[in-house]
Amino acid sequence: MRTRTALFLLVTLWTPTATGQPSSTITVGLEDFEKAQRIRCQAATGAFEWITVENGQLRAVGALEGIQEIAKTDVGYTVTTKTDEMQASYIILKPAESHDIIRLISDPTGYRQYTGAVHFYWHANQWHIALEADLEDYVAGVLVSEVGKGQAKALYTAHALVSRTYALNNAERHRLTGYDVCDQVHCQAFDGVSTVDDAIRMGCRASKHMVLVDRLGRPIPAAFHSNCGGTTRSSARVWQKASPHLLPVQDSACSFGEHAQWERQILRKDWNIWQKDQSVDLDNKTLVRAKLGLPSDRFDVGDAGDALILSGRGFGHGVGLCQEGAMERAKKGASPWAILDTYYQEIWLRHLSQITAPRAPGVSSK
């Protein structure tokens, strides 16, 4: 008989819409903070209050005043406020306004700032921390980590579409632990909103709530990578999963990018031992790349006596949008749509409220 693993449903504060359509909030696992024994919390702007959750019922238990600490217990968390000490398996730090900024501080992560509600909960013998954030705030934070500052507005607008779509397409990835996406490169790197600047904010705003969809209105798997090395890869080749949106594209725009070329030297004796141990087919460069942790699967092998020289092009899996190519195109005046149309096939633009729901709605407290 088959057993099903129960999903953990976050008690979300602002989702979903009554129609079950995807909302404009997202839940993000803060995995660096999940490892910390204790976290100091402080309102950077606005006001926050502590809420406990028992059997789906929310109970306000005090305001966050100054810097207060939340610490792990055997089966949850404990918070000491001015008037009380509370222990619970599920505690929320709720902002008065959804854009109020919370500062979290821990070793060794340091401090990061977020907008939205922070959920601390114990589930399946693990401590979890999830941020319930406005989707647009999340996307702007992702752009800081995934694109960086000082880029053309068209690149930010295009990449905001990619990152928003990617998040919605992958929103089932962490359902077992209760959130949509994690804050690591496994999903998209997200270190909060403290370094989001006006250029990133304006670039995001130009494609606010818009999503790249397929013919049926579903968010596409909007993969991206650093530098394709001259031609992007098909998802069929790299992941053995065909997608009509992720086909090879010739790209010369990235040829002078920071990650256009690389070189690795491997001693011939190490190579021989490795090849024998792993019994790897050297013609399968995707596999060789994965096994050796190479920057890309586009490389030639040269002979240098005792050593072999691997001379490669590009960085990353090579599927979907090539960031350094997109960067160059934006710099030369390409529009966001022209950039996206270059790297993805069979795509349409649709407002978030009109896409085919990519995820099951959470449990609303309302």
Ligand SMILES: [Zn+2]
């Ligand atoms: Zn993830």
Ligand SMILES: [Zn+2]
């Ligand atoms: Zn490229």
